Amino acid sequence: MQTLSDIGESEIIRRITAGLESSGEVVTGPGDDCAVIRPAGSGDCDWVLTSDPVIENRHFTRDADFAQIGHKAIARTLSDIAAMGADPAWALINIVAPADLPVDDLETLNASMQATASREGMLIIGGDVSQGPELQVHVFGIGRCPTGAAVLRSGACVGDRLYVTGELGGSQLRHHLCFQPRIAEGRFLRDWATAMLDLSDGLATDSHHLAEQSKVGLRLNLSAIPIGPDADQLYDDHSPLYHALTDGEDFELLFCIAADRCAAFDAAWAETMKLPCCAIGEITDAAGRVVTVDAEGQAKPLSDEGFQHFRAR
Amino acid sequence: MQTLSDIGESEIIRRITAGLESSGEVVTGPGDDCAVIRPAGSGDCDWVLTSDPVIENRHFTRDADFAQIGHKAIARTLSDIAAMGADPAWALINIVAPADLPVDDLETLNASMQATASREGMLIIGGDVSQGPELQVHVFGIGRCPTGAAVLRSGACVGDRLYVTGELGGSQLRHHLCFQPRIAEGRFLRDWATAMLDLSDGLATDSHHLAEQSKVGLRLNLSAIPIGPDADQLYDDHSPLYHALTDGEDFELLFCIAADRCAAFDAAWAETMKLPCCAIGEITDAAGRVVTVDAEGQAKPLSDEGFQHFRAR
Numbered sequence: 055m056q057t058l059s060d061i062g063e064s065e066i067i068r069r070i071t072a073g074l075e076s077s078g079e080v081v082t083g084p085g086d087d088c089a090v091i092r093p094a095g096s097g098d099c100d101w102v103l104t105s106d107p108v109i110e111n112r113h114f115t116r117d118a119d120f121a122q123i124g125h126k127a128i129a130r131t132l133s134d135i136a137a138m139g140a141d142p143a144w145a146l147i148n149i150v151a152p153a154d155l156p157v158d159d160l161e162t163l164n165a166s167m168q169a170t171a172s173r174e175g176m177l178i179i180g181g182d183v184s185q186g187p188e189l190q191v192h193v194f195g196i197g198r199c200p201t202g203a204a205v206l207r208s209g210a211c212v213g214d215r216l217y218v219t220g221e222l223g224g225s226q227l228r229h230h231l232c233f234q235p236r237i238a239e240g241r242f243l244r245d246w247a248t249a250m251l252d253l254s255d256g257l258a259t260d261s262h263h264l265a266e267q268s269k270v271g272l273r274l275n276l277s278a279i280p281i282g283p284d285a286d287q288l289y290d291d292h293s294p295l296y297h298a299l300t301d302g303e304d305f306e307l308l309f310c311i312a313a314d315r316c317a318a319f320d321a322a323w324a325e326t327m328k329l330p331c332c333a334i335g336e337i338t339d340a341a342g343r344v345v346t347v348d349a350e351g352q353a354k355p356l357s358d359e360g361f362q363h364f365r366a367r
Numbered sequence: 368m369q370t371l372s373d374i375g376e377s378e379i380i381r382r383i384t385a386g387l388e389s390s391g392e393v394v395t396g397p398g399d400d401c402a403v404i405r406p407a408g409s410g411d412c413d414w415v416l417t418s419d420p421v422i423e424n425r426h427f428t429r430d431a432d433f434a435q436i437g438h439k440a441i442a443r444t445l446s447d448i449a450a451m452g453a454d455p456a457w458a459l460i461n462i463v464a465p466a467d468l469p470v471d472d473l474e475t476l477n478a479s480m481q482a483t484a485s486r487e488g489m490l491i492i493g494g495d496v497s498q499g500p501e502l503q504v505h506v507f508g509i510g511r512c513p514t515g516a517a518v519l520r521s522g523a524c525v526g527d528r529l530y531v532t533g534e535l536g537g538s539q540l541r542h543h544l545c546f547q548p549r550i551a552e553g554r555f556l557r558d559w560a561t562a563m564l565d566l567s568d569g570l571a572t573d574s575h576h577l578a579e580q581s582k583v584g585l586r587l588n589l590s591a592i593p594i595g596p597d598a599d600q601l602y603d604d605h606s607p608l609y610h611a612l613t614d615g616e617d618f619e620l621l622f623c624i625a626a627d628r629c630a631a632f633d634a635a636w637a638e639t640m641k642l643p644c645c646a647i648g649e650i651t652d653a654a655g656r657v658v659t660v661d662a663e664g665q666a667k668p669l670s671d672e673g674f675q676h677f678r679a680r
Binding site: 057058076152153 | 368369371373380382387390393396404406408409410412422425456460461462463465469470478490493494496497499501503505507511
């Protein structure tokens with residue numbers, strides 16, 4: 055009898071989304087960072103919708119700071135909204151908690167969720183609390199953007215330059231609990247990017263997501279990848295570059311800019327944004343293929359290994 | 368150290384919603400069956416938003432039919448949308464499942480969710496799958512209705528008649544897994560009801576919710592309460608009437624009609640709806656108090672006992 059761990063997350067998602075119906079109001083269904091809808095008569099605005107869980111022993115352990123767990127729950131959702139270039143608007147939150155959870159911990163978690171949401175202009179307007187064996191927080195987030203402005207994963211064109219914000223790797227040391235969702239950057243990018251997503255599964259896996267959704271190939275210049283200081287602090291057998299390529303939960307933005315707009319984009323970004331971003335590769339016509347090129351010009355295919363739920367690593 | 372079981376669900380909700388911010392676009396925040404928003408420039412439509420979990424060993428046991436679990440997950444959300452008098456539109460679904468869950472069970476669950484959603488015109492447009500110790504399904508539902516038409520819990524007026532659809536009690540025998548959300552009835556009632564909610568915690572508890580939100584009192588005529596056949600099949604010490612009053616998960620609609628419209632309402636309902644509904648009481652000016660009146664005219668206060676998460680019963 056086949057179980058979920060036999061088939062893995064990608065195949066699970068393929069199966070449960072296979073029969074889904076759609077309608078003219080659905081711009082983008084499952085497969086992007088958010089679904090995008092354009093309700094009839096809704097004026098000059100598209101809506102983006104996303105739902106993200108944080109689950110004890112998967113996304114955090116009980117010894118984590120409850121303020122950080124609350125921050126992460128909201129920030130994951132904000133990061134998905136940022137990856138569409140949208141503005142956060144509303145959230146509903148389902149909390150599942152064991153009956154023996156100290157009230158103080160719940161209040162710390164909750165205050166942190168409210169603070170992070172408030173800082174980014176997202177109102178918490180509903181939810182549910184239920185009892186369960188482990189702490190889980192499920193955040194349902196809604197954002198909005200001008201009609202047609204949402205940046206999808208499917209918009210990359212051959213010749214576009216590939217960029218990433220910030221630095222990558224080593225997120226599990228601390229970054230995954232205290233990262234800043236790239237809301238301002240995403241909003242800026244909706245006027246520039248042809249395609250965008252947030253790095254939640256790791257650059258290697260998420261590059262494949264971009265390639266698949268846009269039906270293009272990617273070439274990553276290894277020497278250009280911005281490696282964060284924590285990627286060198288993990289004391290395992292892997293290089294910092296390996297961590298930057300494969301670690302999940304960076305929550306930086308990976309996006310594409312048309313080649314003929316790159317000079318103007320670089321100048322506009324430098325003038326407007328504090329956070330650095332850098333060009334790390336190009337879009338190619340080798341549909342679905344991701345290759346890395348090292349400093350000597352040697353090209354190698356990059357597998358989509360990275361974080362997958364359900365599969366043993 | 369105080370834990371969640373020490374303070375119980377109502378107090379937990381009071382604490383986590385205490386500091387929430389709002390805005391002019393939020394018609395109704397936490398405390399109703401759905402939140403209601405009226406986005407600037409959104410045309411002639413209000414949006415209702417709700418999130419409901421179904422959790423293993425709380426809302427079902429693993430020996431339940433996976434098709435029924437899937438149905439219940441979607442139907443709970445549909446019931447909340449019905450209780451606003453709104454039309455279902457979209458849903459996102461977070462599934463948390465153990466790695467050893469058979470793929471066939473997940474596919475059965477999923478097919479059932481799609482079938483129930485499709486039957487009521489709700490499109491599933493996104494979600495997430497994650498690994499966790501027990502099966503949980505969190506459904507985020509969105510509905511819509513004409514601007515200002517959503518029926519809130521807070522609209523009951525002194526003198527209104529109190530009605531309920533269908534029959535109550537004994538839901539845990541089978542009804543809680545196969546109930547039909549009252550979408551058509553809710554849509555019909557948005558032109559009639561002054562206040563409405565769905566019975567999820569049980570008539571006793573939910574009557575108090577209505578009284579509190581509307582700042583009125585309720586008088587329930589015990590002999591008028593429609594008792595379902597399953598309320599008599601539980602083989603415990605309690606009467607069928609006790610079960611009809613206190614059992615949770617009836618998912619029928621409890622609503623108020625202005626006294627001077629009752630004759631017209633009764634006629635319109637009888638002509639349009641197949642499901643029976645009946646008048647079971649009145650709205651009084653004894654704010655926050657619920658009393659029952661028996662066949663001899665004897666009045667007694669009704670406590671708000673019913674299902675409360677976290678508290679031992």
